[in-house]
Amino acid sequence: MASKKHNDHYTDYFGITDKKVPFEDLDVHNDTRLFLDPHLVRLRTSPRPYWDQAVKCLDTFLETLTVRVLSRNEDPGDLLKHIQEPPETHLGMARHGYRGHAASDVIAQRIWESLTTDLYSLFRVGLLEHIEDLPLFVRGIDRDITSDITTRVFFDSLAQFTMSCMRQIPELSSRGTIQIEKTVWDPSHKQWAQRTYTVPKNNDGSGIILIPRGWVRKRLLGSASRFLQTETLTYIQHSRAQYDHRGKLVTPSKKTLRKELAKEPHQANIFYTEAAKRNRQNLIAQFWQYVDERYTEKGPNLGDGLARP
Structure with a gap:
């Protein structure tokens, strides 16, 4: 060798x-x-x-x-x-x-x-x-x-x-x-x-x-952590959004959700992808569309900054 x-x-x-x-x-x-x-x-x-x-x-x-x-x-x-x-x-x-x-x-x-x-x-x-x-x-x-x-x-x-x-x-x-x-x-x-x-x-x-x-x-365009950040957490935010007593829409922060799900990102991705499918949303298709759009913008220089705003 x-x-x-x-x-x-x-x-x-x-x-x-x-x-x-x-x-x-x-x-x-x-x-x-x-x-x-x-x-x-x-x-x-x-x-x-x-x-x-x-x-x-x-x-x-x-x-x-x-x-x-x-x-x-x-x-x-x-x-x-x-x-x-x-x-x-x-x-x-x-x-x-x-x-x-x-x-x-x-x-x-x-x-x-x-x-x-x-x-x-x-x-x-x-x-x-x-x-x-x-x-x-x-x-x-x-x-x-x-x-x-x-x-x-x-x-x-x-x-x-x-x-x-x-x-x-x-x-x-x-x-x-x-x-x-x-x-x-x-x-x-x-x-x-x-x-x-x-x-x-x-x-x-x-x-x-x-x-x-x-x-x-050096890194894959698609990973469990990236999917969690861009799709799973966004879906959870929308599904848990509620109006408070003043009529303001309140959503949990991604930081809080990430701490909650970080130990089992793969299981979280599976669970919420299935839940989204029942609500006629395809998180996988949405994820790749987003990745493709960012790649078109930045090409080979695309790094890890893919999280949705």
Whole structure:
């Protein structure tokens, strides 16, 4: 395993002089604390055709997962079996080198139990439409696990993008290439399949998979805490609003509500999303519309300041 003795990025390692490359120029020796964000990818709409295929993979995977959840099976079969972190992307939170702790079978089972119990009603009424909805409600699916799942689901798109970059930038093959065999999601047949790819070779003999520029962030656009702040607390404020003896409309403060719900944000999000649905409100759709509007305004510079006024 390589240790971090220096900060070689891909362009340095492969001797690429033009730094305006179409991929994220990551550290070749170690994980970089950036994460693939499925909603960010959805908003980017490029590069094509890799973007089209990636979104198709995300959507067909969630469709298949939904069918499996609604069937009330005791386990997901092999659907969540392959969501472990692929080390070739150099993304994530490994402390030494880039072979971080994967989304293990235990984590996959915990996710499945949450989907088939806590989230069953949201699946049943069709509120959960995209993979990026899951971190809003499932404890344990944070930016790292979300990135792992996202990477595995559209790994084929990333591999195809990598091989396209190799054809455009010959230096990527200057240190040799290697064949890697991976289990990837096949959106046409809606199942996992084995594929082989020829990719750039790292100094330790492993392969490198490139990420299109602009597909990663330090934090997800959608998280449980962000959904709580922007939608759940706003809904509670409106539902608990009352007129006092002077006829003034009084609402509880978000600060007070946040203290009340901070220990169980995922459960609060589920409970009030269900309550809002009964009142013909779709908090999930409202949330993503708000995020998209703010992203349109600020683009990649969008930070954590997403709370509704």
